[in-house]
Amino acid sequence: MTDTELMCLALNEARAAAALGEVPVGAVVARHGEVVAAAHNTRETEKNATHHAELLAIDAACRALGGWRLWECELFVTLEPCPMCMGAIINSRIPRVVFGAADTKAGCCGSVVDMAALPFNHHPRVERGLLEEECSALLAEFFAALRARRAEQKALGIPTAWQLRKMQRQQNKEDKP
Numbered sequence: 234m235t236d237t238e239l240m241c242l243a244l245n246e247a248r249a250a251a252a253l254g255e256v257p258v259g260a261v262v263a264r265h266g267e268v269v270a271a272a273h274n275t276r277e278t279e280k281n282a283t284h285h286a287e288l289l290a291i292d293a294a295c296r297a298l299g300g301w302r303l304w305e306c307e308l309f310v311t312l313e314p315c316p317m318c319m320g321a322i323i324n325s326r327i328p329r330v331v332f333g334a335a336d337t338k339a340g341c342c343g344s345v346v347d348m349a350a351l352p353f354n355h356h357p358r359v360e361r362g363l364l365e366e367e368c369s370a371l372l373a374e375f376f377a378a379l380r381a382r383r384a385e386q387k388a389l390g391i392p393t394a395w396q397l398r399k400m401q402r403q404q405n406k407e408d409k410p
């Protein structure tokens with residue numbers, strides 16, 4: 234498969250995340266152009282901060298290949314990796330990373346910091362901007378829909394999930410003797 238085809242698969246994974254109400258990020262680990270693992274963000278569904286698409290794809294690839302060194306693999310991801318995922322990329326010795334959209338808030342391939350250029354023991358080659366428009370559009374659509382939903386809830390006086398949790402915590406505090 235070509236780079237573009239692999240990124241299309243990562244985009245499909247991102248769409249699967251969006252369908253679950255997750256921030257749409259998808260990742261594919263490939264070896265010699267063949268898919269080894271594919272995954273999408275499930276942070277909300279699994280209530281787990283580590284369930285980023287890249288981390289899940291790396292985990293599945295290690296299991297599929299029976300080893301932690303992914304030195305023959307490449308990672309395709311729709312969004313610039315965060316510090317946690319760049320850490321996993323470095324630790325798994327992935328030599329090449331291709332991402333779509335930049336992440337100005339958490340991206341560690343040049344946006345916030347360039348972890349690939351720091352003096353670690355492994356320096357993955359990073360390429361940015363493959364199918365960037367599609368990757369960004371998916372994220373923009375997701376956040377626009379989220380904002381619209383929140384505005385609607387606010388207009389109707391319905392508390393958000395976050396406000397509900399805050400109310401719950403307050404209630405728990407009051408219940409304590």
Ligand SMILES: [Zn+2]
Pocket residue numbers: 285286287314315316317318319
């Ligand atoms: Zn991440």
